[in-house]
Amino acid sequence: MSVGVGVIGTGVMGSEHARLLARQIPGAHLAGVFDADTARARVAAAGTLVFSDPQSLIKSDRVGAVIIASPDATHAELALACLAAGKPVLCEKPLASSTAEALRVVQAEVALKRRLIQVGYMRRFDPGYQEMKRIKDEGAVGATVLLHNQHRNAQAPDWFTGPMAVTNSFVHEIDISRWLTGSEMVSAHVTSGPGGDPLMITMRTDRDEIVSTEVYMNASYGYHVHAELVGRQGTVALAPTSLTMRNKDNLGGVSYPDNWVPRFADAYRRQLTDWIDGVTTRTPVGASAWDGYVASSIAEQVAAVLAGSGSAELIRTPRPSLYD
Numbered sequence: 001m002s003v004g005v006g007v008i009g010t011g012v013m014g015s016e017h018a019r020l021l022a023r024q025i026p027g028a029h030l031a032g033v034f035d036a037d038t039a040r041a042r043v044a045a046a047g048t049l050v051f052s053d054p055q056s057l058i059k060s061d062r063v064g065a066v067i068i069a070s071p072d073a074t075h076a077e078l079a080l081a082c083l084a085a086g087k088p089v090l091c092e093k094p095l096a097s098s099t100a101e102a103l104r105v106v107q108a109e110v111a112l113k114r115r116l117i118q119v120g121y122m123r124r125f126d127p128g129y130q131e132m133k134r135i136k137d138e139g140a141v142g143a144t145v146l147l148h149n150q151h152r153n154a155q156a157p158d159w160f161t162g163p164m165a166v167t168n169s170f171v172h173e174i175d176i177s178r179w180l181t182g183s184e185m186v187s188a189h190v191t192s193g194p195g196g197d198p199l200m201i202t203m204r205t206d207r208d209e210i211v212s213t214e215v216y217m218n219a220s221y222g223y224h225v226h227a228e229l230v231g232r233q234g235t236v237a238l239a240p241t242s243l244t245m246r247n248k249d250n251l252g253g254v255s256y257p258d259n260w261v262p263r264f265a266d267a268y269r270r271q272l273t274d275w276i277d278g279v280t281t282r283t284p285v286g287a288s289a290w291d292g293y294v295a296s297s298i299a300e301q302v303a304a305v306l307a308g309s310g311s312a313e314l315i316r317t318p319r320p321s322l323y324d
């Protein structure tokens, strides 16, 4: 039977999820949407239901699973409401806008004794990152010593304020670095560029690997995410994802998209497909609420470093057995 999915928040990400659900995801259909902006919700609903509030969407019999794509500050309360209703949820990253809120979500899921939450760290579904992980896990480049990440945006969105380069963008690198290396981060050092952009964040793992990340929110030339894993016997890196190479005006090279939607189009689609498979078979996939909590906790500690001294030993919490 097809899973009816309700989407909360129909801005850039929510509309993309709704569009994919309406057309391309086997075993699922768009059941309805809610957005604080009703006109925007109507467009994304594409003829399905427009709910008048998020609670009625979550409780609706037509909604078997929920996507949360509203602003970061709303995620934790909505995820808790989904848990209370026993509905599986794909919550856009970050899981919450503070470590304390993220922990409340984890504790509620642990009390339920059932994993219902997947966090939208979609890079885990990107074919390039998956190939990197396969090569690394097969031992083809030897033991990992270093992972370089680059996260460059053409221009920071208007709503980017304060430490959001860390709590909203760098969280992707935290998650993908934990997933690629299979290691936990134990310390972080942050160097801030002129005016606070770019940032260079260097972390050390519990296997003594180095994870370096450049986060550059206003790189102007386009959206460009890159990663190279360095091993004892070789390296593996993401290849350019541009479909063509252009020569013009004495220059040649690849093209970059304006933002993440075209760059990770495949990852978003595969994430939704695998999430729906997981919902149907009750087999959780992707980043768990625990992974979401760890990413938010590290981000909050890195943001505190940014405001203070430069380095920190990262505080880690024992993982509940639900996430083994």
Ligand SMILES: NC(=O)c1ccc[n+]([C@@H]2O[C@H](COP(=O)([O-])OP(=O)(O)OC[C@H]3O[C@@H](n4cnc5c(N)ncnc54)[C@H](O)[C@@H]3O)[C@@H](O)[C@H]2O)c1
Binding pocket: 008, 009, 010, 011, 012, 013, 014, 034, 035, 036, 037, 040, 054, 069, 070, 071, 072, 074, 092, 093, 094, 120, 121, 122, 168, 260
């Ligand atoms: N996984 C990714 O690659 C990725 C990329 C971008 C954004 N995100 C995440 O997705 C979420 C949405 O980001 P976006 O870029 O789509 O933002 P956006 O501003 O384009 O859309 C947010 C939408 O939420 C609506 N909204 C505001 N308050 C609301 C509320 N209380 N309840 C319901 N709707 C409300 C707004 O009207 C707007 O339509 C953010 O949490 C962001 O971190 C994830």
